[in-house]
Amino acid sequence: MIRIVSVKFRTAGKQYDFLCNNLELAAQDQVIVETERGQSLGTVVGAARECDPAQAPDKLKSVLRLATANDINMAKQSEAKEQTAFEFCRQRIQSRNMDMKLVRAEYLFDASKVIFYFTADGRVDFRDLVKDLAHHFHTRIEMRQIGVRDEAKITGGLGICGRALCCCTFLVNFAPVSVKMAKEQNLALNPNKISGQCGRLLCCLNYEYETYRENRKGLPKCGRKVMHEGLESMVVAQNVLARKVTVRREDNVSIEVPVEQLEMLDKAAEKQPSTPPPAKTRSRQPSSRRQPPRKPATAKETKDRTQQQPQQPQQPQQPQQPQQPQQPQQPQQPQQPQQPQQPQQPQPAAVVDGNKPAPKKSRRRPRRRPANSKPSGDKNG
Numbered sequence: 001m002i003r004i005v006s007v008k009f010r011t012a013g014k015q016y017d018f019l020c021n022n023l024e025l026a027a028q029d030q031v032i033v034e035t036e037r038g039q040s041l042g043t044v045v046g047a048a049r050e051c052d053p054a055q056a057p058d059k060l061k062s063v064l065r066l067a068t069a070n071d072i073n074m075a076k077q078s079e080a081k082e083q084t085a086f087e088f089c090r091q092r093i094q095s096r097n098m099d100m101k102l103v104r105a106e107y108l109f110d111a112s113k114v115i116f117y118f119t120a121d122g123r124v125d126f127r128d129l130v131k132d133l134a135h136h137f138h139t140r141i142e143m144r145q146i147g148v149r150d151e152a153k154i155t156g157g158l159g160i161c162g163r164a165l166c167c168c169t170f171l172v173n174f175a176p177v178s179v180k181m182a183k184e185q186n187l188a189l190n191p192n193k194i195s196g197q198c199g200r201l202l203c204c205l206n207y208e209y210e211t212y213r214e215n216r217k218g219l220p221k222c223g224r225k226v227m228h229e230g231l232e233s234m235v236v237a238q239n240v241l242a243r244k245v246t247v248r249r250e251d252n253v254s255i256e257v258p259v260e261q262l263e264m265l266d267k268a269a270e271k272q273p274s275t276p277p278p279a280k281t282r283s284r285q286p287s288s289r290r291q292p293p294r295k296p297a298t299a300k301e302t303k304d305r306t307q308q309q310p311q312q313p314q315q316p317q318q319p320q321q322p323q324q325p326q327q328p329q330q331p332q333q334p335q336q337p338q339q340p341q342q343p344q345q346p347q348p349a350a351v352v353d354g355n356k357p358a359p360k361k362s363r364r365r366p367r368r369r370p371a372n373s374k375p376s377g378d379k380n381g
Contacts, residue, residue, distance in 0.1 A: 031043075071109075099122075149167065244259065
């Protein structure tokens with residue numbers, strides 16, 4: 001078994017586990033620990049606990065010793081330098097017109113590095129700035145970009161409730177917050193009222209969200225019809241924490257009553273007065289859906305009917321169809337040889353025997369000419 005202790009490096013900061021070995025530590029003790037960036041001064045969060053090596057986190061660092069008076073004085077001297085470093089860095093940012101906002105300057109415990117925290121909308125090229133800072137402070141420089149929530153946590157302030165911000169007092173991790181949480185708690189969706197100093201949704205919206213969800217389960221929804229004192233009523237508003245609802249009765253009186261005094265109506269009974277209209281709509285929906293495929297069908301039916309309607313009166317005339325033997329009269333087609341007279345219409349201007357024009361034979365032959373008939377143009381034959 002190994003002994004592990006949790007240590008934090010700032011107020012409301014993240015807690016990290018360290019091996020305390022044989023040191024006897026208690027809460028609020030200041031210790032010197034070994035970190036990836038060197039030695040740091042931290043504060044013990046709670047008493048040491050034993051843990052199985054198989055279940056312990058990987059790559060645990062160790063607690064070196066309890067902090068002495070010299071260690072505490074060194075840390076205070078480093079904090080005094082932070083304000084000077086912050087002012088110098090801000091001046092250099094303004095002189096270079098860089099689009100970034102400086103939040104804080106932090107010295108490590110042994111003053112081997114200075115970390116500058118800043119916020120920016122996008123990526124910033126700060127290579128020239130780092131050269132200026134390194135030349136002035138003669139130490140290692142680190143520029144670290146953070147978000148707006150981390151900025152509020154470092155800066156601190158007061159919330160709309162009048163108390164110190166949760167993120168800089170006790171809130172260690174930022175949980176996701178959505179507008180659904182504000183709706184569930186019947187809050188006005190006004191950005192000025194549900195947003196914090198960082199411009200994001202208030203972290204406290206997440207505190208009572210689960211409580212509202214549990215208490216809302218047994219309440220009727222707004223618009224639900226219920227029975228109260230023998231009168232049919234409608235739910236108008238809800239008071240989740242008091243488990244009461246405001247109902248409007250048939251006599252147009254609104255009162256607030258506990259949920260236990262209400263009698264829920266069956267959903268089937270609520271839908272009875274509204275069932276006839278849906279039935280009509282259902283009967284209409286298929287007709288409206290079938291209309292598109294019927295359009296070509298109706299066109300064909302109309303054509304068939306138009307064809308069938310004249311045939312019905314012709315059915316008694318069918319005996320008249322024997323009159324079709326009149327077709328033998330087609331032998332009158334011999335008159336068709338007169339068609340060759342059509343080329344006579346242009347009548348050439350040639351004159352024979354005086355003023356009489358000579359008939360000109362057409363080169364076209366009639367398609368149908370009886371054998372005994374003579375061409376009309378051959379007068380001398």
